[in-house]
Amino acid sequence: LVRRMRPFGTTIFAEMSALAVRTGAVNLGQGFPDTDGPAEMLAAAVDALRGGQNQYPPGPGIPVLRTAIADHQRRFWGLDYDPDGEVLVTAGATEAVAAAILGLAEPGDEVVCFEPYYDSYAASIALAGAVRRPVTLRPGADGRYAFDPAELRAAFGPRTRLVLLNSPHNPTGKVFDADELALIAELCQEYDAYAVTDEVYEHLVFTDAGGPHLPLAGLPGMRARTLRISSAGKTFSCTGWKIGWASGPAALVAATLRVKQFLTFVNGAPLQPAVAVALALPDSYYDGFRADLQVRRDLLSAGLADAGFGVLTPQGTYFVTADISPLGGQDGVEFCRRLPERCGVVAVPTQVFYDRTEAGRRLVRFAFCKRPEVLTEAVSRLRGL
Ligand code: PMP
Ligand code: GLN
Numbered sequence: 457l458v459r460r461m462r463p464f465g466t467t468i469f470a471e472m473s474a475l476a477v478r479t480g481a482v483n484l485g486q487g488f489p490d491t492d493g494p495a496e497m498l499a500a501a502v503d504a505l506r507g508g509q510n511q512y513p514p515g516p517g518i519p520v521l522r523t524a525i526a527d528h529q530r531r532f533w534g535l536d537y538d539p540d541g542e543v544l545v546t547a548g549a550t551e552a553v554a555a556a557i558l559g560l561a562e563p564g565d566e567v568v569c570f571e572p573y574y575d576s577y578a579a580s581i582a583l584a585g586a587v588r589r590p591v592t593l594r595p596g597a598d599g600r601y602a603f604d605p606a607e608l609r610a611a612f613g614p615r616t617r618l619v620l621l622n623s624p625h626n627p628t629g630k631v632f633d634a635d636e637l638a639l640i641a642e643l644c645q646e647y648d649a650y651a652v653t654d655e656v657y658e659h660l661v662f663t664d665a666g667g668p669h670l671p672l673a674g675l676p677g678m679r680a681r682t683l684r685i686s687s688a689g690k691t692f693s694c695t696g697w698k699i700g701w702a703s704g705p706a707a708l709v710a711a712t713l714r715v716k717q718f719l720t721f722v723n724g725a726p727l728q729p730a731v732a733v734a735l736a737l738p739d740s741y742y743d744g745f746r747a748d749l750q751v752r753r754d755l756l757s758a759g760l761a762d763a764g765f766g767v768l769t770p771q772g773t774y775f776v777t778a779d780i781s782p783l784g785g786q787d788g789v790e791f792c793r794r795l796p797e798r799c800g801v802v803a804v805p806t807q808v809f810y811d812r813t814e815a816g817r818r819l820v821r822f823a824f825c826k827r828p829e830v831l832t833e834a835v836s837r838l839r840g841l
Contacts, residue, residue, distance in 0.1 A: 460582045467575055468808045472792065481796035482834040484756075485804045487626070487774060487823040490830060493693035494741060497734040504726035513725040515717055517545025517701070524732035525701050532658070532742075533671050535679070537703040544709050545728060547720045548698040549656045549687040552712065553620070554580040555719060556652045556683050556702060559711035561586040565617035570603060572809030572816055574626050574654065586617065590811045593628055595768050595779075595819075601630040605639055612643050618650040619643075621672055624657035627806045627821040628777055629770020631666040641675040650708065651682040656700075657773040659691045659742050662750045666771025673704070683708045688727075690774075691745070692734045693825075697727045749774055749824070752831055756824040759835025774825040777806055781818045783841060788820045799837045 472485035492498060516522065522539035529535045537543050546552040553576060561567060563585030569577055571590040581588045589611040593601040619640060623632040632640075644651050653672050661667035673682040687700035702712050753769075757776055761767045766779030785791040788805030795801055804823075807816035824831060 460585065461579070464579050464582070468804055469575075472802050472804050475793070475796055476802040479796035479800070479802075481800045481802045482826075482830060482837065483802045484822040484824070484826065484831075484834055485792075485802040487825060488695045489693040489774075489825040490827055491693060494734055494737060496737065497692055497694070497730045500733040501726055501730035504729045509726045509729065511725060512722050513728060515722055516713060517543070517723070518725075518728045518732075521545055521699075521701075521728040521732040524735040525703065528735040529684075529703060533674060535671060535673055535684070535703070538706075541706045542703055542709055544702045544713050544716065545723060546685075546700045546702060546712075546716055547723045548689060549654055549685050549700040550576050550698075551716060551720060551723075552683075552685040552687075552700050552702040553577065553652065553654060554583070555715040556685070556708070556712045557581055557584045557586065557618070557620070559713075559715040560650055560652070560683075560708070561617045564615065566613065566615040567618050567620055568608070568611045568616060568649070569620040570622070570625070571811055572627055572806050573620070574622060575809060577620055577622075581620075587615070588811070589616070592810070592812055592815050593625070593630060594815060595628075595777075599768050600771070601625070601628040601768070603636070608639060609643065612647045612649070614647075616647045616649045618652055620652050620654070622654040622656075623672075624655075624661055624669065624770075624772025626657065626773050627775050627804070627809060628768070629773045629775055631661050631669060631771040633666070634670060637670055637672055637675055641672060641678050644681060645677050649681070651678065652685065653682060654685050656685070656687045656690045658686055660746060660749055660774060661772040662746070662753065662770070664750070665769060669772065680705055681708075683712065688731045688734060691742075692731065694727075694731075697724060697731070699724055699727050699731045752824040752826070752828060755828060755831050756822060756835065759831070759838060760822065762835070763838040763841050768819075775821050775823055777819050777821050779818050780820055785818060785820075787817055792820055799840050801834050801837050 476483035683704035
């Protein structure tokens with residue numbers, strides 16, 4: 457195994473899902489829904505399969521999907537992208553992030569990111585031979601995660617090539633606000649850096665807690681230097697399809713495509729027209745999706761608080777983080793490894809998503825993208841802690 461990959465073991469998601477299967481625990485670790493996405497989307501995939509759309513689609517994605525992606529961004533975020541050259545279909549957001557970093561960062565270039573970060577970020581940065589410059593998100597007295605603006609400023613320097621921003625943010629559930637985004641935008645411009653934004657939870661911002669979701673690309677001066685990434689997996693509950701996309705100025709999209717063509721070449725032909733159907737669903741779908749998740753967030757958050765956790769209510773995503781110290785927990789990794797035998801529930805320790813492990817040592821993450829009866833069962837088990 458090459459040196460640059462040696463620090464990376466099996467992902468925590470694989471480890472914790474295997475633990476859940478082995479112990480029969482309720483799996484609130486890995487974030488995937490336990491119900492299918494919209495029926496119209498599933499039917500369109502079946503039609504495409506039966507209709508013979510089973511060979512290599514065009515490299516950047518089928519035109520129908522690229523157009524639907526552009527329409528969706530205009531409709532929800534007022535962002536204009538040309539489906540021809542400014543939109544690229546990828547194997548999930550994961551491939552888009554990896555191909556963007558590999559296509560934009562030279563060895564030794566620095567990538568500013570916020571920790572805790574989604575685990576593929578560190579590996580993608582390492583594969584590019586680039587260096588990550590993490591800025592730490594910490595829970596404040598108001599229960600929200602925030603960063604120190606001075607720390608962000610200090611993370612930028614002459615080697616900064618890009619900022620990798622995930623908002624709404626996994627695992628904290630943080631939604632970056634206008635002031636925070638303005639500072640990121642200012643620093644990108646001051647240091648002539650690109651932004652790669654992972655917005656897979658763009659439709660999961662809870663109306664009572666935060667938001668609205670603001671794409672960084674919409675801030676003055678940022679469209680020209682931002683590659684915006686999202687995915688069907690979260691919004692349409694089809695994480696196994698791995699259809700994602702990147703949008704941005706033609707030069708950034710072309711750099712990403714140059715890499716992507718040799719990673720996967722193309723993706724899921726019959727799934728692409730189906731995702732196009734889903735993107736065009738009426739607002740009632742998106743509103744219903746968010747409202748459902750908000751009810752589940754409240755169900756799980758209340759249950760965790762009852763069980764004694766220090767709950768950090770998320771503003772977005774389908775994850776809630778919680779402090780284990782009120783329960784006497786000292787270390788999230790140890791806590792999560794023992795949780796299945798103690799009460800039959802699986803969670804994910806968030807410290808594995810930090811470089812400064814200490815900042816997340818006592819934090820664990822629970823996913824609430826599960827049926828209410830599953831969450832109710834988990835909550836009743838956790839009460840036994
Ligand atoms: N980014 C974030 C922040 C995520 O939580 C996930 C989880 N699935 C991904 C990217 C990966 O998305 P995809 O499955 O579309 O590759
Ligand atoms: N995005 C999901 C999570 O954060 C699943 C990630 C994965 O399995 N790679 O839990």
